[in-house]
Amino acid sequence: MNGTMINDMGYHLDAWYKILTEDLGASLEREAVKKQMYGKNDELLIRIFGEGRFTADEMAELSVEKERRYQQTYKPHLELIAGLPAFLEKAYQQGIPMAIGSAAITFNVDFVLDNLNLRHYFKAIVSAESVQISKPHPETFLLAASLIGVPPADCIVFEDAPKGVEAAANAGMRCVVLTTMHTREEFEGYSNIIAFADDYTTLDVDAL
Known part of the structure; x- marks a missing residue:
């Protein structure tokens, strides 16, 4: 859906980059974050921070917060890919x-x-x-x-x-x-x- 129906992956990258680096203190460049953007949100957090850094509830909260930020920024631009x-x-x-x-x-x-x-x-x-x-x-x-x-x-x-x-x-x-x-x-x-x-x-x- 994301990137194949709507061209929104740049907005996901912005949201993840800010949460991972500004909120959570990860030392990652934007290109490194981009390479981690596959699979479930909790899987991404575990790949970057390792097992045990966050509880399941904390990862769920971070996931929803990331999506809230993404949706708020992207909604004015929401449209299907051309054709x-x-x-x-x-x-x-x-x-x-x-x-x-x-x-x-x-x-x-x-x-x-x-x-x-x-x-x-x-x-x-x-x-x-x-x-x-x-x-x-x-x-x-x-x-x-x-x-x-x-x-x-x-x-x-x-x-x-x-x-x-x-x-x-x-x-x-x-x-x-x-x-x-x-x-x-x-x-x-x-x-x-x-x-x-x-x-x-x-x-x-x-x-x-």
Whole structure:
């Protein structure tokens, strides 16, 4: 969802950078924070600070606070990536089952779907709370495929991050990469990528 439906990852980076460095005292450059932005929020905190630094409740509070800051800053700019409205509508009209498989918490998924009135397009929503292990583990995408009744080999994942592409590969799924946050060069070595795109204006439902 983030970085593949809406181009918001810079706002997530700003929120995380300020919380990690200004509030929590981590000595990290922005590029280092960017590289840690995959998986669940608590997993990110553990990767940076180690096990035991925060309780589960403290991590949950930090997660919600980070998302509150992100939403407040990003909401005036909230919109779908160029070409995606027509892409979603065409797929929907053709009866192609679609799901969201995101490491975002439900609080953020609802923020996007309800503010942009998108919920009717998706047969299933898999968020951070839906799985035990986040990307690059394949659980997110395998659960999404199961919920829409499509074999993994017949699914196409839309991703913006290398770890997401890795999760798709681990699930046995092909992948389209949106270069909203990372360059093509950062995806070298992944054999399941079938297309790169800056947005959806160059992607065709029938061709895919």
